[in-house]
Amino acid sequence: MLRVAVPNKGALSESAAAMLAEAGYRRRSDSKDLTVLDDAHEVEFFFLRPKDIATYVGSGELDLGITGRDLSLESGAPVAERLALGFGRSTFRYAAPKGREWAVDDLDGARIATSYPNIVRADLAARGMAATVIPLDGAVEISIQLGVADLIADVVGSGRTLRQHNLAPFGDVLCSSEAVLIGRADSAESGAAARAQLTARLQGVVYGQQYVLLDYNCPRELLEEASRVTPGVESPTVSDLAEAGWLAVRAMVPRKGMNGVMDQLKEIGARAVLATDIRSCRM
Numbered sequence: 001m002l003r004v005a006v007p008n009k010g011a012l013s014e015s016a017a018a019m020l021a022e023a024g025y026r027r028r029s030d031s032k033d034l035t036v037l038d039d040a041h042e043v044e045f046f047f048l049r050p051k052d053i054a055t056y057v058g059s060g061e062l063d064l065g066i067t068g069r070d071l072s073l074e075s076g077a078p079v080a081e082r083l084a085l086g087f088g089r090s091t092f093r094y095a096a097p098k099g100r101e102w103a104v105d106d107l108d109g110a111r112i113a114t115s116y117p118n119i120v121r122a123d124l125a126a127r128g129m130a131a132t133v134i135p136l137d138g139a140v141e142i143s144i145q146l147g148v149a150d151l152i153a154d155v156v157g158s159g160r161t162l163r164q165h166n167l168a169p170f171g172d173v174l175c176s177s178e179a180v181l182i183g184r185a186d187s188a189e190s191g192a193a194a195r196a197q198l199t200a201r202l203q204g205v206v207y208g209q210q211y212v213l214l215d216y217n218c219p220r221e222l223l224e225e226a227s228r229v230t231p232g233v234e235s236p237t238v239s240d241l242a243e244a245g246w247l248a249v250r251a252m253v254p255r256k257g258m259n260g261v262m263d264q265l266k267e268i269g270a271r272a273v274l275a276t277d278i279r280s281c282r283m
């Protein structure tokens with residue numbers, strides 16, 4: 001039985017559960033359930049705090065886990081990323097009160113509040129700076145106005161929380177994060193088939209989110225030019241339309257930039273250009 005950790009609450013939990021369901025795995029029936037047995041796929045899911053997941057996987061108690069790249073880095077556990085899942089994107093940054101220019105030199109001697117003390121200490125050490133790291137569990141943005149810190153280092157998603165507290169980020173990004181599937185760095189052979197299946201199915205859902213299916217009608221003499229715009233995986237699928245001299249063309253294209261591709265197709269003479277979502281895909 002493959003043992004897989006999934007965030008039980010917080011920013012990653014809903015998307016992780018939705019992605020596993022799209023990949024065909026059993027959902028938990030109650031948000032308080034801590035385990036779900038999916039007999040058909042020989043997988044048992046464990047719903048854990050996202051912060052603890054890399055620790056469980058690193059120790060070998062669990063085989064795979066879904067967590068944030070930043071949390072995985074912070075844990076220091078011996079885990080390796082198997083797949084980037086494309087949701088829960090954030091950056092981890094220093095931030096300070098607006099009203100003056102801050103630079104990384106200001107870190108030296110400062111009190112820095114954070115819920116990721118290991119990432120911050122490693123960054124300070126790499127810069128050769130000495131600062132006091134104030135470890136907090138959350139709501140870090142409020143620590144400066146409460147007087148316990150001069151600066152913070154925290155997760156930035158939309159940036160709304162920083163703005164609400166009149167803070168601005170500065171310096172390089174310490175970690176660009178998203179949800180990731182992790183396994184042990186030296187993964188054991190147990191459950192190899194179930195592990196490969198789960199990884200491939202999640203990869204399929206990720207591809208489904210990264211690509212769309214484009215369909216369009218195109219005069220036969222424009223096919224070569226249109227195929228250069230939508231080369232597809234091997235090549236586009238081409239079939240005859242009832243109208244003589246016209247073809248129906250279908251190809252996968254990256255979701256990012258799909259509107260540019262649609263504009264281009266229209267410009268070269270394609271008609272009825274349609275974009276359709278892909279739910280899952282095996283490349």
Ligand SMILES: Nc1ncnc2c1ncn2[C@@H]1O[C@H](COP(=O)(O)OP(=O)(O)OP(=O)(O)O)[C@@H](O)[C@H]1O
Nearest residue numbers: 009010011012050051068088089090138155157177
């Ligand atoms: N606003 C956000 N936008 C995008 N990703 C986020 C956001 N907040 C957190 N994350 C990501 O989610 C993960 C942290 O999840 P979460 O906030 O649920 O954990 P936590 O802070 O440890 O728990 P809690 O907030 O319940 O105390 C990290 O990988 C982080 O990068």
Ligand SMILES: O=P(O)(O)OC[C@H]1O[C@H](OP(=O)(O)OP(=O)(O)O)[C@H](O)[C@@H]1O
Nearest residue numbers: 138139140155156157158159160161162
């Ligand atoms: O840039 P934004 O979109 O505003 O998101 C960033 C905020 O979201 C997270 O907080 P969370 O809700 O997890 O609370 P926490 O600080 O208690 O962890 C993170 O720690 C930031 O505070």
Ligand SMILES: [Mg+2]
Nearest residue numbers: 010011138139
């Ligand atoms: Mg949080």
